[in-house]
Amino acid sequence: MFTIFEIREKARQTIHHTDGIYQVAAIPVILSVIVQLFSASRNSLVGLTPEDIASPGYLFSTSLFPFFYGLLLGLLQLSVLWTLFQVTKNIKQATSFKDCISIFSHKDFGKVFKTYILKSFLLFLWGLIFYLGLGLIIGSTTVTATIILSTGSTDPNLLPQDLLALLGILLISGIFLTIIGLAIYIPQIYAYSQVEFILFEQLEREEYTGAFSIIKASRKLMKGYKFKRFVLDLSFIGWFALIVITFGLAGLYVWPYHYLAQSYFHEGILDDQAQKMNYVYE
16 A cells, blocks of 8 residues: 555656656746736726726636636646656656647547547536535625725615625525535546546556546546545645745646655556555455
């Protein structure tokens, strides 16, 4: 049985012995920094009128743009994960800046994209309650902020009482749904966490079985390992905080470290399964 300490130690050793490891996540890190700076300036309600908030341009920058950005960033991160998977399998001994976009030129990119989209869509369905709750929280707070801006007063007694009561109910409902949604959503995130690695292995063997089949295999493989994978991610919480503090720049080190740990976690599961099979046959 593998331990989280062993997984992280393997990841650190791989970082130390892989040339160009700090270049591999450069494009997604730089992109995320630029988008964060842009979003910070666009999302500020200071100086905005209700007409500005309701404008198509503002709605695009706060809704549609994050969707397309998230899709692009997800594919770039998938490319980084694919590269580091090859490193853990000793297929690659060094990485470079161009590996950030290597997935786009992969001969089986269509299969990769189809599997990625299906996984994302199914996880979106699992997270609907969470997203609904989050939407209620954001919506109620945004409307409240708009009312305050339009009236120029923060005194509750001077604001529409019926509307404030409704917004309060929506906020409380949103918090409740968000908590329930997370309880449903998080286990599914970890149940689907091996999809990419199973996909990569099948593409290496040229035995692609289809997106649904890979997702089913991931759910089966993660039985009994979801909490352990959660603990692995939890052990990186300090590193994730560092990414936030540095506006994403620490991702040059943290993302390769985390992705390598994920890849070695997958290997650990496979080794465990092999040992169990040997025990049964003995």
